[in-house]
Amino acid sequence: MSEASRERPGPGAPSATDLIHHAYQPPAGFGSPAVPVHKGSTVYFDSVAALREHHWLDKQAYTYGLHGTPTTFTLEARLATLEGARHVLLAPSGLAALTTVDMALLASGDTVLLPDNAYHPSKEFARHELAHWGIAHRLYDPMDPASLWAALGADVKLVWLEAPGSVTMEFPDLPALVRTVREAAPQAVVALDYTWGAGLAFSPFDLAGLGGQGVDLTIHALTKYPSGGGDVLMGSIACRDDALYRRLALAHSRLGLGVGANDVELVLRALPSLPLRYAAQDAAGRRVAQWAAGQQPVIRRVLHPAMPGSPGHAQWQASCRAAAGLLTLEFDPAIAADAVDAFVDGLQRFRIGWSWGGPVSLAVPYQAARLRQLGTPYEGVLVRLSIGLEDPDDLIADLAAGLARLAGATRR
């Protein structure tokens, strides 16, 4: 089935047009596509009365640079459009967005649940800072709603979801997980790390098959696709509910989190091309994945939710209209880890480095045995590939040359 003919699950999919034709009033007599970079720590008030009157939670008024400028408010509004949310907060990184949610919603004695395939630094924050503050965490298997059911209780105030999981790319049954939390722990807030979906692949606030229901909030590492340049660190928190927004915004303000106007400008400048870049990286990622699936037995399996046989493929089909340009190669576990490291070292087009969503393709090897605490079905070495904007034929040629070198080295 071609992507164009795939039915779009869930309402509310933002269009490229919505991201470009957004409400913005330039100063009288001047119009250009760019949003001005407004800088200011100090913001002037016309009178003492105005200084006392204006509250920073009121987006109609400016009070202090940390609480927003016309530039940051514009990015917040555009991200709300992209994600189908009402409210957005900006944070200095994706990880800061994630930890802000934890700090805003959890108190001593509470428990937070994390999927075992969560973004690793999120688990580390739970293991260290949250534990120091008397906040417990439990892990669940996101591919088994019964495992989530068993982990839920009256102490659980926050449940994190991630789709797909970090590195191993399992796509969970999001509607089933949300339904499980609503039934077993109605007091818990459901938060999704939406970085992979980038506001485009599915609609977390309006999940297909959940009758207009969805998660309560998302975080998004704008560092990845929205920035698109591999040169900005930024994160966002998005939600629909006014009361939840107030809790998050108050904590965010008390924590003193701000983002620089120049970085915001870079993200604003990249947003109009986000759907085009995401589609191109999706198409290139699937081409590389299909090629890699033919490289058995050296590559035992390709982990990419759009690939049949990848964990959660059926759930991806039910929930998503697209995929990010990310895939993981599961190497034959008989191949030594240092041979796989040498394969990665030898790649020319793929650079070695963290993150994804930028123009340059990246590769990182992971030891499968170290990835999970609840047990793992993966062995040996996994190589996570982030597909950039290069010609996919050049990327495939680079990987093919690497596999030929690997075959030569392991034969000797």
Ligand SMILES: *Cc1c(COP(=O)(O)O)cnc(C)c1O
């Ligand atoms: C990169 C990433 C983050 C963190 O974003 P930073 O801006 O690098 O802090 C969080 N979650 C996921 C899934 C990510 O890929």
